[in-house]
Amino acid sequence: MFVTPDQVPPVGGPVRLLPISGGPEQRGTLSDWSTSPAGLVATAVVTLDDAAAASLADEPVWAHLQGAGGAAVVLEAVAEGTAVDGELLLTGVLALATEQQRAEPRADIARRAQLRGRVAAAARTIDLSRTGARVVLATDAAMANFGASADDQVELVVEVDAEETVVASARVVRVDAQRSEVALTFIDLSDADATRIERAVLGQISSEREQAGASAG
Structure with a gap:
C-alpha cells in the first residue's frame, strides 16, 4: 500500500509499537524515515527508552505513526536493534493500513x-x-x-x-x-x-492482506 506525501510521518512524531505475538504496547519517537523510490517500502528508526527497545528487539511489531496531515499509518516489520541504545530499526516494511481521515486504523470486523x-x-x-x-x-x-x-x-x-x-x-x-x-x-x-482492540483490528487487516496476496498469486 502506497504512503502518499501527506501521510509521511514527521521526524520527532510519536510512534506506538505493538508486538504482534503479544505483550504491552511501547511508545517512542520517530528519529528517521525514508522510502524506496516506488514508495512501497519504508525504513523507520524509532527511539524508545532502553528497556522498551530491548524488549522489542528482533520481535515482529505493528508500528502506528501519525502522518503530517493527521492520517494514521501502520507498518508491519521486525524491530531490529542498532548500535545505539534505545534505538530500533524497522526496515523493509509496507504500509499495512492508512487512514486518510482517521487518527486510528479501523477494520470491518465481526465480534x-x-x-x-x-x-x-x-x-x-x-x-x-x-x-x-x-x-x-x-x-x-x-x-x-x-x-x-x-x-x-x-x-x-x-x-x-x-x-x-x-x-x-x-x-x-x-x-x-x-x-x-x-x-x-x-x-x-x-x-x-x-x-486489546487494536491488536484484534490489526490482526484482521494483516490476515486480509495475506489472503489477498495469496489470491493474487
Missing part, C-alpha cells in the same frame, strides 16, 4: 457484543477501532426496545478474541433504525483495553 443502556441488547460489531465501533443489534425489535439516540451514554461489551473481553463506556454518535445499527465513540478507554 460478539452486548450493548447496555436502559436495557441490554445482544449485538455484533461490524466496524471496530480503538476509538469507537459500529454495531448491529440482533433484531429490529431489540433495536426498538433499546431506544438509543445520539449523545446517549452506553456501555459496550465486546469479545475481542476467544480469551479477552473489553467493557467500554461509549457515547452514541449515530443511530440507523432501518439497519438496526448504532455508531459509538469510546469514552476514557484504558490503554490496556485500547491495546
Whole structure:
C-alpha cells in the first residue's frame, strides 16, 4: 500500500509499537524515515527508552505513526536493534493500513457484543477501532426496545478474541433504525483495553492482506 506525501510521518512524531505475538504496547519517537523510490517500502528508526527497545528487539511489531496531515499509518516489520541504545530499526516494511481521515486504523470486523443502556441488547460489531465501533443489534425489535439516540451514554461489551473481553463506556454518535445499527465513540478507554482492540483490528487487516496476496498469486 502506497504512503502518499501527506501521510509521511514527521521526524520527532510519536510512534506506538505493538508486538504482534503479544505483550504491552511501547511508545517512542520517530528519529528517521525514508522510502524506496516506488514508495512501497519504508525504513523507520524509532527511539524508545532502553528497556522498551530491548524488549522489542528482533520481535515482529505493528508500528502506528501519525502522518503530517493527521492520517494514521501502520507498518508491519521486525524491530531490529542498532548500535545505539534505545534505538530500533524497522526496515523493509509496507504500509499495512492508512487512514486518510482517521487518527486510528479501523477494520470491518465481526465480534460478539452486548450493548447496555436502559436495557441490554445482544449485538455484533461490524466496524471496530480503538476509538469507537459500529454495531448491529440482533433484531429490529431489540433495536426498538433499546431506544438509543445520539449523545446517549452506553456501555459496550465486546469479545475481542476467544480469551479477552473489553467493557467500554461509549457515547452514541449515530443511530440507523432501518439497519438496526448504532455508531459509538469510546469514552476514557484504558490503554490496556485500547491495546486489546487494536491488536484484534490489526490482526484482521494483516490476515486480509495475506489472503489477498495469496489470491493474487
